[in-house]
Amino acid sequence: MKLSACVIFQDGDDLKGWRNSLPNDNVEVVALRTAVNPKLKEPVFQEVGRIDDHIVLSWEYPDFEEYFDFSYCRNKLDEYATGDWILHMDSDERLGSPEDEFWAYIQELNDSEAVAAYLSIAGCNSDLDPQYTHIRKRYNIPAMRLHRRSAFLKWQRICHETLEVDPNGTVVADTDILLYHKGYSQDNEVLMQKAERNGGLMVREYTRDKSQRNWDYLVNTFAYLKQLSKR
Numbered sequence: 001m002k003l004s005a006c007v008i009f010q011d012g013d014d015l016k017g018w019r020n021s022l023p024n025d026n027v028e029v030v031a032l033r034t035a036v037n038p039k040l041k042e043p044v045f046q047e048v049g050r051i052d053d054h055i056v057l058s059w060e061y062p063d064f065e066e067y068f069d070f071s072y073c074r075n076k077l078d079e080y081a082t083g084d085w086i087l088h089m090d091s092d093e094r095l096g097s098p099e100d101e102f103w104a105y106i107q108e109l110n111d112s113e114a115v116a117a118y119l120s121i122a123g124c125n126s127d128l129d130p131q132y133t134h135i136r137k138r139y140n141i142p143a144m145r146l147h148r149r150s151a152f153l154k155w156q157r158i159c160h161e162t163l164e165v166d167p168n169g170t171v172v173a174d175t176d177i178l179l180y181h182k183g184y185s186q187d188n189e190v191l192m193q194k195a196e197r198n199g200g201l202m203v204r205e206y207t208r209d210k211s212q213r214n215w216d217y218l219v220n221t222f223a224y225l226k227q228l229s230k231r
Contacts (some may be wrong), residue, residue: 001110004028004149006084008073011035013091021094023102028053030081032073032140035060043067045076055080056231065200071155081149082222084110088145096122105175109146115170116147119177144172145179159201160217178218188228195225 007021009015009031011032019029033056049058057080061067074088085106089095091093095102109117121143144163147153156164165172200217 001085001106002026002083003106004030004081004086006030006032006074006077006081006086006088007091007220008032008070009091010035010166015091017094018089018091023099025229027156028055028081030055030077032059032077034058034068036062036064039056039063043083046192047080063202064197068201069158070161070201071157072156074161077179078149078153078155083098083149086147086149090181092182093121093179094182096180097176102177105177109173109175112173113171114148114173115150115153116144117175118142119146119175119178119179122168122178122180136172141145142174144181145176146175156206159198192228194223195221199225 003023003026005019005027005155007015007018007029010033015031031054035058037044037060040060040062043059045059046057047054057076059073059076077088078086097105105117119142134201144165147163154164155161199221200220202214202221206218
């Protein structure tokens with residue numbers, strides 16, 4: 001059984017730590033580099049190259065706030081992934097589950113009817129220590145980042161993307177697979193930049209789809225910005 005580990009990255013991102021947290025064997029890496037290129041009139045997507053079990057893709061676009069779309073990136077990664085299961089991680093995330101446990105979860109999923117699975121994202125180093133369970137409850141959130149390779153599964157939403165599944169005819173499992181998100185442990189300046197980025201994307205999202213879901217994300221993003229500005 002093979003896993004496709006997919007990641008979106010920018011120039012300067014450290015992918016070594018990301019890759020080192022994954023199992024060594026039976027893992028295919030599919031990496032998509034994104035970059036702003038003001039000289040372009042339209043976005044340009046291309047395959048940069050592949051070596052063994054590594055595929056590198058590139059997507060350049062004229063302007064971030066107008067063009068960037070997380071779901072577009074994840075769907076392009078899925079098109080190139082050839083593993084039985086596909087795991088999506090950010091470049092500043094690390095797999096926190098031990099390798100033997102991780103493969104046991106994957107095997108259990110593979111033997112089930114599930115087409116996708118939830119895992120948890122830990123926000124602090126201390127989340128990985130059982131004695132800090134109160135912190136884990138605060139920062140861990142379920143995320144559907146793992147799914148079978150399937151043509152009918154598609155990512156939706158510009159920001160805070162979601163894998164759209166039919167709730168009546170699709171089995172989505174819950175697992176104890178854990179990711180550690182280093183991005184939550186950055187200083188206020190970095191967190192502010194990320195929140196502002198997400199805020200811009202959520203404004204565009206809400207202008208296109210005035211759903212309650214998008215409104216809640218918009219409110220939460222700007223509430224977080226307000227909180228950071230007071231620190």
